[in-house]
Every structure is written in C-alpha cells, then in structure tokens.
Amino acid sequence: MNMIKFILTAIILIFSLNSYCQTKITSEDLKLAVGNWEGSITYLDYQSNTPFTMPANLLVEEGNNSNTLVLNNSYPNEPKANNSDKIKIGKNGLLLNKHAVTSREGLENGGIQIQTEHDAKDDGKKARIRYTYSIEKNVFVILKEVQFAELADWIKRSEFRYTRKK
Structure with missing residues (x-):
C-alpha cells in the first residue's frame, strides 16, 4: 500500500511540475501591438532561393474578446494580396494561434518576445x-522560420517588420 501511495504522489508531482513549467501568455502581452504600423515583408522565394522585400502596412485592432487581435494587412504595391488575420490566445495562455508557446521573454525596453513552434508542411x-513575435512600443516583428525534417538549420521564411505610425 505504501508503494502505491509513493507512485501516486510521484505522478501527481510530475504532472504539477510539468504544468508549472509550461510557458503562458496573457492578453496583456499582446496589447502593445494594437495600433497602426508601416514597414515591409521580406520572404524567401523558394524558386529563386533569394529574399524578396515589399512594403507592408498593418492595422492591429482588438478582436471580439481580450484574447484575440485582428491584423489587417495591406500591401501598397500588391493590393490584391491585402488580407486580415488573427492572433488568438488559447488553452489558458499555452497556445497562440493553436501553436504551443515555447518561450515568453520580457525585453529590456518594456516589450515582449513570444515564440511558438509546431509541425506542419512548408513547400510540400x-x-x-x-514563429517569433517581438512587440515593442514602436517596433513589431513577426518572424517565421522553417526547419525541414532532413535539416538541422532553421531557414528564415518570412519577416514582417513594422514601425508604429506617428
């Protein structure tokens, strides 16, 4: 009977430590992104294997609840590519856009950097x-990196880099 108590206690301890160590984010972490931004997107063109940069603007608004931001993307040189997207916190702050939050760091200037990772397909x-989201008072960067199954290195797939409009 003592062995069963020991095993149950160990299991409970392991699960509680696991949930304690998980990285969480809150709606407060994302509020700094709300506003009007201008900048560019740089993405890797797989066909030519060279980066391509074009102007990009972003309007970030609060969504229908505090855990959601709406991103309205506009591209001055490619208006047909204009779109809207969302950043949504899920599972009590453990997920961002349904991807596991792997790190959350406060930046010295009062900003925040959040990283997520997930398995998917890229280029088939x-x-x-x-994804790395760096949100500061006047700078907002969304970096997407890809690590193909057969490679150890991460490839910079795309980077949105914005400065806050005055």
Missing part, C-alpha cells in the same frame, strides 16, 4: 515551424 515538405 514536413517541417518544424517557429
């Missing part, structure tokens, strides 16, 4: 995808 191949 199995890959690990990592």
